[in-house]
Amino acid sequence: MLNVNKPKVFLQKPLPQDIQAYLDKHVDIKIWDKPDALTREQLLKEIADVDGLLTSGTAINEELLEQAPQLRVVSSISVGYNHFDTKAMKEYGVIGTHTPYVLDDTVSDLVISLMLSAARRVPELDAMTKRGEWEKGIGESMFGVDVHHKKLGIIGMGRIGETIAKRAKYGFDMDVTYFNRSRKKEIEEKLNINYQLMDDLLRESDFIVLMVPLSNETKQLIGSREFQLMKSSTIFINASRGQTVNEQAMIEALQTGEILAAGLDVYEQEPINEDNPLLKMDNVVTLPHIGSATSETRHTMAMLAAKNLVAALTGEGSFYAVKELQGVKVRQ
Ligand code: NAP
DSSP, X not given: OOOTTSOEEEESSOOOHHHHHHHHHHXXXXXXXXXXXXXHHHHHHHGXXXXXXXXXXXXXXXXXXXXXXXXXXXXXXXXOOTTBOHHHHHHHTOEEEOOXXXXXXXXXXXXXXXXXXXXXXXXXXXXXXXXXXXXXXXXXXXXXXXXXXXXXXXXXXXXXXXXXXXXXXXXXXXXXXXXXSSOOHHHHHHHTOEEOOHHHHHHHOSEEEEOOOOSTTTTTOBOHHHHHHSOTTOEEEEOSOGGGBOHHHHHHHHHTTSXXXXXXXXXXXXXXXXXXXXXXOTTXXXXXXXXXXXXXXXXXXXXXXXXXXXXXXXXXXXXXXXXXXXXXXXXX
């Protein structure tokens, strides 16, 4: 039975038992636990009378806010929040929270595995071995390229960028440089890495990792001009958001040999369309947006999102409001 004194929240999917038990103590929860996917129409109905919403990639825009007159907090189980229309949320007095820090190491591990996989052609040669095509001693046709001691350029030296730099510098003896909107001198000193202007980084790096949030500023940050600046031996990694890259320009750069290879976790359209040429390319490693997807980290993220939701709704304890919505006056 619903308790009138507790805030009401809607969970778009069931969460692990301990997290639901935590939420149960503080809020009244209703959960979408039906086998069919939650449609937008159904979601709008479900949130008509709730104070809080726990979600991951759902677009929080004017249309939704309009239909949820009591909504005060949207808590996302993700660090990226490009699905939040922060301008509209501010106008409606709705706080948005996210889950920074707890996934940095996990996402960085995945980025390193994309670098290694693309450079050493792991998926391609694994598939070849399993097809029974390993018939004689290996020759040049199966050679990859080294990762260690190469030059890595990271675009976006934020929380995750820094943990990638640490692994690359101290795990693989790489020469690490970065480009970021604001210069991070303390990270340069701590990790002994260098700042470069973006064009210089693009021209000189053997590996380029894109790790910026998706925003109006970063949409298609990397396009044909940027791929043309890269070396023909460059391996390009994107684990940020698909739309930070002009995907058609990347496909052309890979097809024409403008760059050597790519390791991708994110795409312009997700799930990726089955006729996307990237899926047919041996020099591209394709993963289904699994940057933070380990059991431990996804559990930690969900618990943090639950705690953010409770703290923001009850005013007790701290929570991670997204940058643009910090200090927003929440509607009553
Ligand atoms: P963060 O700490 O906010 O770092 C982002 C960095 O990008 C900041 O240093 C920021 O600079 C910089 N930046 C923003 N706009 C820029 C621009 N126009 N040019 C250059 N640099 C710019 O975020 P994070 O936690 O590292 O996460 C980064 C992004 O990774 C997330 O937003 C998300 O989209 C993505 N991600 C993907 C996965 C996955 O599953 N593949 C998992 C987690 C995160 P300032 O310091 O100047 O603001």
